[in-house]
Amino acid sequence: MPSRSGRARSPKSSRGDPSDLVLGIDLGATKVVSGLVDANGAVVRHSGRHLHANDGPGGVIHTVVQSARACLDEVAEPPAQIGVAVAAQVDPRTGTIVHAPNLGWRDVALGHRIEAELGAPVSVVNDARAATVAEWRHGAGAGVEDLFYLALGTGVGGSAVVGGRLLEGGSHAFGEVGHITIVVGGRKCHCPNWGCFEAYVGGWAIAERAREAVRADPAGGRRLTERAGDVAAVTAQTVLQTARAGDPLAQRIVRETERYFADGAVSVANAFNPSTLILGGGLLAGHPPLLAVAESAIRARCQPPAAGARVVAARFGEDAAMVGAAEVARLERRRR
Amino acid sequence: MPSRSGRARSPKSSRGDPSDLVLGIDLGATKVVSGLVDANGAVVRHSGRHLHANDGPGGVIHTVVQSARACLDEVAEPPAQIGVAVAAQVDPRTGTIVHAPNLGWRDVALGHRIEAELGAPVSVVNDARAATVAEWRHGAGAGVEDLFYLALGTGVGGSAVVGGRLLEGGSHAFGEVGHITIVVGGRKCHCPNWGCFEAYVGGWAIAERAREAVRADPAGGRRLTERAGDVAAVTAQTVLQTARAGDPLAQRIVRETERYFADGAVSVANAFNPSTLILGGGLLAGHPPLLAVAESAIRARCQPPAAGARVVAARFGEDAAMVGAAEVARLERRRR
Numbered sequence: 001m002p003s004r005s006g007r008a009r010s011p012k013s014s015r016g017d018p019s020d021l022v023l024g025i026d027l028g029a030t031k032v033v034s035g036l037v038d039a040n041g042a043v044v045r046h047s048g049r050h051l052h053a054n055d056g057p058g059g060v061i062h063t064v065v066q067s068a069r070a071c072l073d074e075v076a077e078p079p080a081q082i083g084v085a086v087a088a089q090v091d092p093r094t095g096t097i098v099h100a101p102n103l104g105w106r107d108v109a110l111g112h113r114i115e116a117e118l119g120a121p122v123s124v125v126n127d128a129r130a131a132t133v134a135e136w137r138h139g140a141g142a143g144v145e146d147l148f149y150l151a152l153g154t155g156v157g158g159s160a161v162v163g164g165r166l167l168e169g170g171s172h173a174f175g176e177v178g179h180i181t182i183v184v185g186g187r188k189c190h191c192p193n194w195g196c197f198e199a200y201v202g203g204w205a206i207a208e209r210a211r212e213a214v215r216a217d218p219a220g221g222r223r224l225t226e227r228a229g230d231v232a233a234v235t236a237q238t239v240l241q242t243a244r245a246g247d248p249l250a251q252r253i254v255r256e257t258e259r260y261f262a263d264g265a266v267s268v269a270n271a272f273n274p275s276t277l278i279l280g281g282g283l284l285a286g287h288p289p290l291l292a293v294a295e296s297a298i299r300a301r302c303q304p305p306a307a308g309a310r311v312v313a314a315r316f317g318e319d320a321a322m323v324g325a326a327e328v329a330r331l332e333r334r335r336r
Numbered sequence: 337m338p339s340r341s342g343r344a345r346s347p348k349s350s351r352g353d354p355s356d357l358v359l360g361i362d363l364g365a366t367k368v369v370s371g372l373v374d375a376n377g378a379v380v381r382h383s384g385r386h387l388h389a390n391d392g393p394g395g396v397i398h399t400v401v402q403s404a405r406a407c408l409d410e411v412a413e414p415p416a417q418i419g420v421a422v423a424a425q426v427d428p429r430t431g432t433i434v435h436a437p438n439l440g441w442r443d444v445a446l447g448h449r450i451e452a453e454l455g456a457p458v459s460v461v462n463d464a465r466a467a468t469v470a471e472w473r474h475g476a477g478a479g480v481e482d483l484f485y486l487a488l489g490t491g492v493g494g495s496a497v498v499g500g501r502l503l504e505g506g507s508h509a510f511g512e513v514g515h516i517t518i519v520v521g522g523r524k525c526h527c528p529n530w531g532c533f534e535a536y537v538g539g540w541a542i543a544e545r546a547r548e549a550v551r552a553d554p555a556g557g558r559r560l561t562e563r564a565g566d567v568a569a570v571t572a573q574t575v576l577q578t579a580r581a582g583d584p585l586a587q588r589i590v591r592e593t594e595r596y597f598a599d600g601a602v603s604v605a606n607a608f609n610p611s612t613l614i615l616g617g618g619l620l621a622g623h624p625p626l627l628a629v630a631e632s633a634i635r636a637r638c639q640p641p642a643a644g645a646r647v648v649a650a651r652f653g654e655d656a657a658m659v660g661a662a663e664v665a666r667l668e669r670r671r672r
């Protein structure tokens with residue numbers, strides 16, 4: 001076997017065989033990253049571009065195609081299938097973006113338009129589902145038929161593989177557990193509901209709860225204010241950092257967050273009965289003890305069939321959606 | 337081709353054509369009902385028996401077989417497939433009852449044992465899933481690919497068809513939404529958790545909340561106590577009847593129940609994104625306005641993709657599990 005470049009992630013890599021490489025694209029609100037992904041989920045090369053949602057679909061798609069071509073320019077043959085992950089409500093059957101709030105798009109035929117430019121069939125998938133597929137095929141959920149991926153970031157999202165199939169739901173929104181009520185009559189969410197899981201545990205909500213606590217007790221909140229520069233600038237990460245530095249008020253916010261999070265984790269395990277619950281996202285990165293919080297709550301408080309769920313951290317970080325988009329394309333190619 | 341039995345065979349209706357009839361069995365904790373079900377979900381004949389869980393698996397299975405034979409005694413050929421629904425955690429791949437609390441069974445090979453007696457392949461299915469299949473194939477969810485069936489009775493149960501497939505979960509407990517937390521730190525549930533949907537809206541919980549209210553205000557609770565005979569005898573149905581008769585305390589309990597129920601319905605619609613949410617069970621029968629409560633809460637408070645879910649009452653009543661078990665058997669036969 002020829003030696004490789006030292007970037008190796010997986011031993012059984014197919015690197016070098018272009019027929020086994022698939023192009024995955026992660027289209028976000030401010031940047032796009034394209035990558036050639038091998039059959040083991042390893043990224044062989046990648047290329048990113050900043051983009052401007054103000055340019056509209058035409059301009060954004062032009063940037064997407066540029067980043068894809070930069071990845072493909074040394075590859076002899078065009079890829080047999082391309083996968084695109086987007087932070088949007090997506091109809092995967094047609095490749096249409098139904099609604100992408102961050103890009104300001106409605107009903108954009110993204111799949112067809114990229115296909116026309118790059119000359120290969122394009123699969124389009126919601127970015128959270130793409131990350132779930134990456135974990136399912138090559139990450140923390142490899143070999144599992146029933147898993148739930150809980151994404152803990154500014155918002156709280158989710159997506160599930162059940163019986164070996166990625167679920168879509170009636171309008172491509174299956175698994176949106178950020179918006180299950182955990183406190184009847186509770187805090188207003190960014191969605192139309194009150195008391196949502198996300199309204200307590202999402203990054204924006206942790207920040208909001210902390211700011212309220214600081215305003216109610218400016219002396220107790222002094223260290224939070226100092227670290228952020230201003231009460232209004234307190235974020236979830238400020239709270240986590242200040243708590244780690246020993247500040248009692250920040251520690252109280254973190255403890256309360258853990259308590260709310262435990263109830264959400266128990267709800268998810270009881271409702272979706274996953275064999276494996278995968279946690280990912282920036283909040284977990286900033287506060288790894290959430291893994292143990294979920295595990296002990298599930299063991300102690302779930303119904304017997306659900307209490308045995310394995311709780312693990314996501315393996316993929318920033319690459320998750322790109323690798324998952326490539327894998328969705330690979331699965332689609334096999335189906336043809 | 338020789339005629340088989342000289343019986344006329346009508347081309348469309350399957351009634352009278354034994355090859356189109358499937359035997360469905362609903363095995364409960366106190367009775368078993370067997371029925372011959374045609375291809376449209378209609379029960380052609382049925383036969384019930386009381387049973388005694390104390391008789392153990394051998395005695396109970398003997399009673400099940402008796403009720404099945406009473407249904408089959410005028411049928412010339414044994415059915416090609418038999419379906420059995422049980423209020424239990426079931427492994428449908430092996431036909432084993434993993435755990436049936438009401439029967440006191442663990443790891444009973446029910447499918448094999450009935451097969452040995454009746455000489456036809458047996459499919460075993462959880463009773464809530466069977467009811468879901470009945471609604472999906474022949475009832476309120478006919479023609480729908482993504483539905484959630486919410487069973488409102490003494491307990492709160494659920495089950496889902498997503499992408500045209502009945503979901504099982506990692507340990508055959510997918511959809512147990514009775515045990516999502518709706519009130520962090522709330523009322524103790526019968527399960528190990530606190531604040532569950534069922535701990536507010538299940539029949540036992542409504543009764544418990546009403547008894548607490550009566551004990552806190554014996555004068556206000558006089559009509560509830562009178563109707564039940566004793567505070568300890570107040571049930572959910574007592575509450576609903578007394579509220580309908582105009583009693584303010586009972587009406588308050590009902591209003592509070594509706595409020596908790598609305599949050600659970602919103603959670604289910606957001607998390608599972610069904611095109612159709614089917615409500616069934618004794619609580620809905622006793623208080624039909626819950627249908628409108630769910631619909632208006634979902635319209636007003638769900639995320640946009642989930643807010644359009646159709647909300648309907650189950651079509652099947654007592655027969656649901658039996659008809660569903662027969663339908664599961666029919667689907668299984670086609671797969672062979």
